[in-house]
Amino acid sequence: MSEFVRIAPGALTIGRPLPWDVHDTDGKVLLCQGYVIQTESQLEQLFERGYFKPRVIEVLPEDDDAASNEADGNPFARYPDYLHALEKALASIAAGNPEARKQLQDLAQALEQACALAPDSSLALVHLYSVGPTIHEQIIFYAILCQLIAHQFGLNEQRTKILTEAALSANLALVPVADKLNAFNKVLSDEQRSVIRKHPQRSIRALRAVGVENKLLLTIIAQHHEQADGSGYPAGLSGADIRPEAEILALAERYVAMITKRAYRNRMNVTAARKLIANLADGGLRPAIPKALLRVLGEYPPGTLVRLENNEVGVITGRPVRASGPFVHVVFDSAGERYEVPQQRDTNVPDFNILALEEPDMMPSMNFSQIWGFSGSPKIP
Template sequence: MSELVRIAPGALTIGRPLPWDVYDADGNVLLCQGFVIQTDSQLDQLFERGLFKPRVIEVPQEDDEASGDEAECNPFARYPDYLQALEKALAAIAAGEPDARKHLQDLAHALEQACIKAPDSSLALIHLYSVGPTIHEQIIFYAILCQLIARQFGLDEQRIPILTEAALSANLALVPVADKLNAFNKVLSTEQRSVIRKHPQRSIRALKAVGIDNDLLFTIIAQHHEQGDGSGYPDGLSGADIRPEAEILALAERYVAMITKRAYRKRMNVTAARKLIANLADGNFRPALPKALLQILGEYPPGTLVRLENNEVCVITGRPVRARGPFVQVVFDSSGNSCDTRQERDTSVPEFNIQALEEPDIMPSMSFSRIWGFPD
């Protein structure tokens, strides 16, 4: 299959799910999306034999959007598309291509449709892949969270697409060095800190260079590292001088940083992250924004693992609906055996009450599309 390409070193990591299906040279599926690499030898074999199929994002037509529902919008299947489309969009901006913004808008639109039609699955992407995401994955996570927070907060619908574009492009200037910085376990040098502090302005200059002219977009990017108490950068703005869109992006980045592993610190579990978010309303953010994020996440966000009273280990698939849930699918039965069939549990039933979060060092392999009930 000529469209298959070799997996680049560093694209896969032990302990986190495969972001796409892996094929052999004849086009046969070796491993499905959601399989978790357990050992160095497995990783070496994949780099030696494995291929994957890059795909180009297809923007839904208006007629498709009107009739679409969650079953027709599978964020897990489209995850490789999102990553490929983001790389293409950012590369187009960096290269000064005149159609660069269209790539950015197409991806923002695709993510918007996913978040509207399949919000639980979109949110699950973030938690399933949060062990050690690349900078491109983190950026996709920012955009998803911005979509969800903005609607919960009540942001004008006309401004959400611009916010999503900002989430996708604000860290453009950091992309070449971000993964190295995340893997750096020493105190950052003056030069490294300077690169970080200047990235909003550099990203804006790159966007202007391809003919993009949108004041709201530039303002969101310029302000997304300002702090409500005036301690942020680059201008030390405070309070109402900071646009809510910029605070939404800052909050999205903050949450992803909390639950993401870095070389210099462990990742937080969602319980600890929720506690920190609850405290962010004290001077750093408009109080309604952390509240909106907490409402979106719930106590157990989709994509997190929990142990039930009957000793089953499950993955959260849906947030509570009225007096029921959150809903889960069984990953391991009460004897610790992997579950190969869909078995949903309503955790409001006493037998299936959530006992505790599960925080394995290595994520279990799961078929995400099957677990979330998407058609093959």
């Protein structure tokens, strides 16, 4: 059991999918990723009995034939690895470890591979875990969205790579306080506002202390809270003085904030979030950037729950391809009974047209790897 770590209180939440498989003391899987904890007693039992297995991120060799197989880039299976690698990299930066940049680059490359090999599954991660994500989860979401937006926007490979590293490190200075701020339901104090406004400069100082001097990376971080009209911070830049990479990161953060529940407000559904993004496309500095995000998302992004015309409920697994509508794997039949094996539906077929978004108070348990067609997945209890 030396490779397993006990689950710490506070690591899991009622109503959210498990981010990793939970094991017992013998290493046997008790609950698989995607299972949703329903009660306080279940939560207490997991804290008493549960272990998980942190792993080191391994980047697939570019010349490996397996790298062309989407199943080998399963972002659901690698999600706990991403989180573990991010925590380790940010802790290394904060500690002044000169190996930190390499850790950051390895994680950025792993996320790049996931988005290239399995873009729908990577986008689904953002939506499946968006109910109440930790700061580390949010940062992973920013990096995924930056990858997908940058590709759609037409950013070249090298600039996209640097943008992803910036997305992973821009909020380094906020990590110690972000979860508390998100859970805070009162007006922020002057001290709290100061921490927020100064985090770009503080993150840059920490990166420079470990030898990071890439001008583009540091500029993206410095500018990702600037606004086209000059009302942003820290420098009050406006217009074309703001790099497009910084705008992409700002938009990724903004979208995640829209669809994420906070103590002081409910989360926004995808339809409402898309309307706000469309408004940005009408009046922003570079309309092509929010338009790129709208194309990435589609009307119903992967990972969102929908009800079909025949009253089945399922999860969007793929964006439209040619004459097909978005693909759905239905989890519940028209009577509300769970399918033993989720059934795929093409929403262009009349009986399977999408009727409405589903926004349950508690996410249903799902085996993400199985639904998205990745092999070797344990069954949801």
